[in-house]
Amino acid sequence: MIYTAFVSGALSIEHLHLHLRLCLLPSSAENNLTVLPKFGTLCVIERFHPPSGLTFIWPPNPVLSIHSAVSPLPAKPISSTAPRHTTPTMAPSAVANDAESPVTEVRGAAVAPKETSHTKHGHELVGKTPLQALSHGDVVLAGIPAFPDFASKRQWQLEHMAAAFRHWAREGYVDGMSGHISIRDPEYHDAFWTNPLGRHFGLLKASDMILVNLDGAVVGGNRSKPPNTAGFLIHAAVHKARPDVHAVCHSHSLHGKAWSVFGRRLEMLTQDACKFRGDAHSVYNSYGGVVLGPEEGEAIAKALGPRGKGCILRNHGLLTVGETVDEAAFLYTSMERSCRVQLLAEAAAANGLEKVLITDEEAQFNFDVESDPEICYCEFQVYYDLEDELTNGAFKK
Incomplete structure (x- = not known):
C-alpha cells in the first residue's frame, strides 16, 4: 500500500517502519507496506495503536499490496512453594548482530529481560487437584x-x-x-x-x-x-x-x-x-x-x-x-x-x-x-x- 505518513513528534519514516515492523510483523520496503489480512487497512491499524500517535494521510487511489494469509500469532496437589531461579540471559547475539539480519539497519540495543512487580493473586487451591x-x-x-x-x-x-x-x-x-x-x-x-x-x-x-x-x-x-x-x-x-x-x-x-x-x-x-x-x-x-x-x-x-x-x-x-x-x-x-x-x-x-x-x-x-x-x-x-x-x-x- 503506497502511503504518506505524518507522525506526531516529528518521527522519521524509519521510525514509522520500525514501529510497524515490531508491532505487526509485516515485511516493508522504503515506501511500501505489506498489510496482513488479519488487520485489513492501515485505517484499522491506527485503532490498534492509539498511544503511538500515528496518523496516515492517504494519497488518491492508494495501491493495495496484500500477500496470502499468514497464520496469526496466536491428579496432584498444587504446591504452595515457589523455588527461585536465576534470571535468563539476553537475546542471542546472533539475532541482534548478524550482518545478514534484516533488523541490523534499525538503531537500538537489546535490553536484558526483567521481572516486574505484579498484583498479588490469591491462589486458594489447597487440597484441590x-x-x-x-x-x-x-x-x-x-x-x-x-x-x-x-x-x-x-x-x-x-x-x-x-x-x-x-x-x-x-x-x-x-x-x-x-x-x-x-x-x-x-x-x-x-x-x-x-x-x-x-x-x-x-x-x-x-x-x-x-x-x-x-x-x-x-x-x-x-x-x-x-x-x-x-x-x-x-x-x-x-x-x-x-x-x-x-x-x-x-x-x-x-x-x-x-x-x-x-x-x-x-x-x-x-x-x-x-x-x-x-x-x-x-x-x-x-x-x-x-x-x-x-x-x-x-x-x-x-x-x-x-x-x-x-x-x-x-x-x-x-x-x-x-x-x-x-x-x-x-x-x-x-x-x-x-x-x-x-x-x-x-x-x-x-x-x-x-x-x-x-x-x-x-x-x-x-x-x-x-x-x-x-x-x-x-x-x-x-x-x-x-x-x-x-x-x-x-x-x-
Missing part, C-alpha cells in the same frame, strides 16, 4: 480413564497415538520421514509401540504401529514397514532411563529447530512456557549428526534428566515425554509454540524492546497447575475430538 480447580461448579472434567484389561488399554493407546500423529500433520510437523512417537506397552514394559518409517503422519492408523522391544527386535504389530533406526535408538534410551515415562515424542518442527540453534533454554515469557519451568526442560547442547548409534540416544536421555518433560536438541529439534501419549503430544505442541513466541520476542528485543518475564512465584503456580499429567491429557482431548469428528474415526482402525 488441578482438574478440580479448573472445573467450575459440581462437575469435574474427566481425566485419564481406567481399563479392565491390557487389550482394551493397548487399543486405546494406539488410537490416541494415531490421533497425535494426525494432529501433528495438521500442525505442519511433517518433515519427510523424520519424527516419531512411542508408547510403552501396558503389559510388556520392556517394549514400546512406534510408527513405521516412510508413512505420512496424516495417514497413520492404530493398525500401522509396530511393537519393538528394548533390544531392538520387532515383536508385534505391523511388519510391512520397518521402524526408524534413529527413532528406536532415541526412544529406547529414554524408556530405559525413565521408567516413569510411558510416551515419547520427537520431531523436527520449524520453530523448535530454529530456536534450538542457540542452545538456550526457553524463558518464562508466557503462561504456556511455564509448563517447562526449572528442570522440567533442558537443552542437549551437542550435535552428533543423524542418530545411528546408541551413544547419541543415551546422551539425549541423560540431558532430559530424571524429571524433564521436554528437551531442546541443539541443531536438531524437540523432544517431550509424558505418562500418556496425549500428555507428551500436547507438551510437544506447547513447546513448539513457546519456541515460536521466544523467537518473535528475541527479534523485538534485539531492536531495543524490553522483555518482561513472569515472576518466579507465578511461574511456579502455573507449572503446578498446567504441567499436571491429567491437565495435559485433557488439553489434548480437544485435538483428539476434532480428529475423530473430521475423519469419522478412521485413525482408530
Whole structure:
C-alpha cells in the first residue's frame, strides 16, 4: 500500500517502519507496506495503536499490496512453594548482530529481560487437584480413564497415538520421514509401540504401529514397514532411563529447530512456557549428526534428566515425554509454540524492546497447575475430538 505518513513528534519514516515492523510483523520496503489480512487497512491499524500517535494521510487511489494469509500469532496437589531461579540471559547475539539480519539497519540495543512487580493473586487451591480447580461448579472434567484389561488399554493407546500423529500433520510437523512417537506397552514394559518409517503422519492408523522391544527386535504389530533406526535408538534410551515415562515424542518442527540453534533454554515469557519451568526442560547442547548409534540416544536421555518433560536438541529439534501419549503430544505442541513466541520476542528485543518475564512465584503456580499429567491429557482431548469428528474415526482402525 503506497502511503504518506505524518507522525506526531516529528518521527522519521524509519521510525514509522520500525514501529510497524515490531508491532505487526509485516515485511516493508522504503515506501511500501505489506498489510496482513488479519488487520485489513492501515485505517484499522491506527485503532490498534492509539498511544503511538500515528496518523496516515492517504494519497488518491492508494495501491493495495496484500500477500496470502499468514497464520496469526496466536491428579496432584498444587504446591504452595515457589523455588527461585536465576534470571535468563539476553537475546542471542546472533539475532541482534548478524550482518545478514534484516533488523541490523534499525538503531537500538537489546535490553536484558526483567521481572516486574505484579498484583498479588490469591491462589486458594489447597487440597484441590488441578482438574478440580479448573472445573467450575459440581462437575469435574474427566481425566485419564481406567481399563479392565491390557487389550482394551493397548487399543486405546494406539488410537490416541494415531490421533497425535494426525494432529501433528495438521500442525505442519511433517518433515519427510523424520519424527516419531512411542508408547510403552501396558503389559510388556520392556517394549514400546512406534510408527513405521516412510508413512505420512496424516495417514497413520492404530493398525500401522509396530511393537519393538528394548533390544531392538520387532515383536508385534505391523511388519510391512520397518521402524526408524534413529527413532528406536532415541526412544529406547529414554524408556530405559525413565521408567516413569510411558510416551515419547520427537520431531523436527520449524520453530523448535530454529530456536534450538542457540542452545538456550526457553524463558518464562508466557503462561504456556511455564509448563517447562526449572528442570522440567533442558537443552542437549551437542550435535552428533543423524542418530545411528546408541551413544547419541543415551546422551539425549541423560540431558532430559530424571524429571524433564521436554528437551531442546541443539541443531536438531524437540523432544517431550509424558505418562500418556496425549500428555507428551500436547507438551510437544506447547513447546513448539513457546519456541515460536521466544523467537518473535528475541527479534523485538534485539531492536531495543524490553522483555518482561513472569515472576518466579507465578511461574511456579502455573507449572503446578498446567504441567499436571491429567491437565495435559485433557488439553489434548480437544485435538483428539476434532480428529475423530473430521475423519469419522478412521485413525482408530
